[in-house]
Amino acid sequence: MSHTPDPTPRPLDHLAECGKGDAPALVLRGETLSYEDLRTRVAELASWLKAQAPDEGARIASWSAKGALTCLLPLACARAGLVHVPVNPLLKRAQVAHILADSGSVMLLGTAARLKTLEDGDVPADCAMLDEATVWQAVTAQDGALGPSRQNPDNLAAILYTSGSTGRPKGVMLSHANMWLGAVSVSNYLGLEADDVTLAVLPLSFDYGQNQLFSTWYAGGSVVPLDYLFPKDVVKACATHGITTLAAVPPLWVQLTEIEWPAEAVSPMRRLTNSGGALTEELVRELRSIFAQAKLFPMYGLTEAFRSTYLDPSLVDSHPTSMGKAIPFAEILVIDDQGEVAEVGEEGELVHCGPLVAQGYWRDPVRTGERFKPAPEVSEYGGMAVWSGDRVKRDINGLLYFVGRRDAMIKSAGNRISPQEIEDAARATGLVAEAVALGVKDERLGHAVHLVVRALAGAVDPKDNLPKALAKELPNFMQPHVIHWRTVLPLNPNGKLDRTAIAREIGA
Structure with a gap:
């Protein structure tokens, strides 16, 4: 695809219409969907979603490994006039609870095992929660199908949550045009063709991961999702x-x-x-x-x-x-x-x-x-x-x-990590009084997460219990690779923790 890319944005769900009907579009573990199958599944899923969430712009969250549901939801939500909120499958209940509350999602669709890890209060009362098997049973049982939409390309189509250097993850708002033109752009400069086969190893909750699907489908190629x-x-x-x-x-x-x-x-x-x-x-x-x-x-x-x-x-x-x-x-x-x-x-x-x-x-x-x-x-x-x-x-x-x-962002193994999120989790354990998370250059990871802490007076076995507590609350990619214990942490002239001094001390 070496021609000049078309700058005209279209509704995102039109990506399902790009490939030849009998050509493979999505190669899953148990089945291969042709482009005709892709169009049918997207149309049926969009119809069911619209019936469950009739309000234009309602948010639909997904929390699942790569499969038919996670791959098709971006197009199905777009076709139904809804907003997809993909949640990184590596996240744990605290992060998921924040995303659900912040986005105001009306549905959470995911794998049964993940949904069972959520506790009372994690899912808002007005947010329905369904596992993948139940979703597909319901979709199959209904007769509806929605054809290609006429959505305004400037309409909101997805919210992707990404960590900032401070605070909890924030939701980046992406329009149909943002993602459609991203697919057109990447297909063009990569020179993707209809006989290309893309291995999708990156999380579909990231823009880079989603574009593995979108740019390949724009070119009429085939995607093989892999966890x-x-x-x-x-x-x-x-x-x-x-x-x-x-x-x-x-x-x-x-x-x-x-x-x-x-x-x-x-x-x-x-x-x-x-x-x-x-x-x-x-x-x-x-x-x-x-x-x-x-x-x-x-x-x-x-x-x-x-x-x-x-x-x-x-x-x-x-x-x-x-x-x-x-x-x-x-x-x-x-x-x-x-x-x-x-x-x-x-x-x-x-x-x-x-x-x-x-x-x-x-x-x-x-x-x-x-x-x-x-x-x-x-x-x-x-x-x-x-x-x-x-x-x-x-x-x-x-x-x-x-x-x-x-900024102070930690970028480890391709993940953008908020230092404050790790620090908040450490203090919430009741084992440390102060905490500073920093990235230290690492040949394999880019940056390794180092956590510098001062134990809370009276804490029971903090050095043994802190790693265990963090393992329960934070996803694997946020876990500290090294925890540095200090009796005193330096302060700057404003009385705040001196991050520069601490970083210099540990070689960050």
């Missing part, structure tokens, strides 16, 4: 299904380069894509040695604007540390501290303008105003822009290079 336990599961799936497109984050790439790849897994591969953290020069070399014939696409993105840049595969060997240039439909400006376009080689803030910019944070005008601001006057698109907080430089050829993050 893997070990890296070898990914290799096996690539060989079994003749995978041509594989997306991952750096920690997974590191693991995948440490195991053997048989020829039947390597030879069909056409492209590798990376986001969620920068590739190292060593990792680039290792990937190129294993997949010599495949194109490697390093990418940079943020949930608030989906995807911002990609590096052309032809430049990877000569510019391995570059973020590349803007993707189709994105305008990327580097703005200095005086509000002007930064000179070549000068550090500035990455500002993303254009139709991929999200609609802000759900029910959070304060944080929306901090990140979503009017575009600089030089912008061709104008309107609202995402001021990323990331510091970058642009070279004489227009290639961007990442300098650093302005």
Whole structure:
């Protein structure tokens, strides 16, 4: 798909109409859905959802592993005029309870085992809770089917929850246009075709993960969802299904380069894509040695604007540390501290303008105003822009290079983690009086979570009990890799915990 991408947004559910009827669209464990099957299932699921939640814009949450329900809900909700709220299946009850309450979801659909972990008060009284088997039984029992919608592309279609540097996860509001044009853009610059097969290993609660589905379906290709336990599961799936497109984050790439790849897994591969953290020069070399014939696409993105840049595969060997240039439909400006376009080689803030910019944070005008601001006057698109907080430089050829993050976000194994969320959980155990969570550079994870704490006076065996307590309350990717115990934590002149001093002490 090397032609100029069509900038006209459409309702998201129209992705089901892109492939040929008998071509495979979704390869699940027990069945393969053709595009005709996809259209039928989406139409029936949308009809059932509309009957259960007749109010336009009602939120429907899902909390499940990859399967027919999680893959089809984004399109079915969009067709029914509803808003999908995908919950990361790795989250635990406290995070799920927050998302349900904050989003005002009227339904929670998920796997029975996950739903059973929720306790009294976790699910609002007006939020119905159904397991996947019950949903499909109900869908099959009804006769309705909704055809392709006429939704306004500017309407809200999804809320994706992402952690901020402080506080609990916030919901990024995405329109039909945001996600449709994201699919068009990625399909175009990756050169996806109808005979491509994408292995979807990333969580479908992330924009990068969802786009595995959307961009492939836009091209009329096939998606194989995979929840893997070990890296070898990914290799096996690539060989079994003749995978041509594989997306991952750096920690997974590191693991995948440490195991053997048989020829039947390597030879069909056409492209590798990376986001969620920068590739190292060593990792680039290792990937190129294993997949010599495949194109490697390093990418940079943020949930608030989906995807911002990609590096052309032809430049990877000569510019391995570059973020590349803007993707189709994105305008990327580097703005200095005086509000002007930064000179070549000068550090500035990455500002993303254009139709991929999200609609802000759900029910959070304060944080929306901090990140979503009017575009600089030089912008061709104008309107609202995402001021990323990331510091970058642009070279004489227009290639961007990442300098650093302005906020305190921890980025570990491709996950964006709020330090405050970990700190709140630690203090809630009743075992520590003070807590500071920091990211320490780690070769495999990008950043490892370190927790610096001072025990609460009178706490019983805090060093033994804190890891156990956190294991019950936080998902695995938020668990501290190291807990540092201190009798005193330094304070800054304002009387607050001195994070800079603490970070320096532990090498963060």
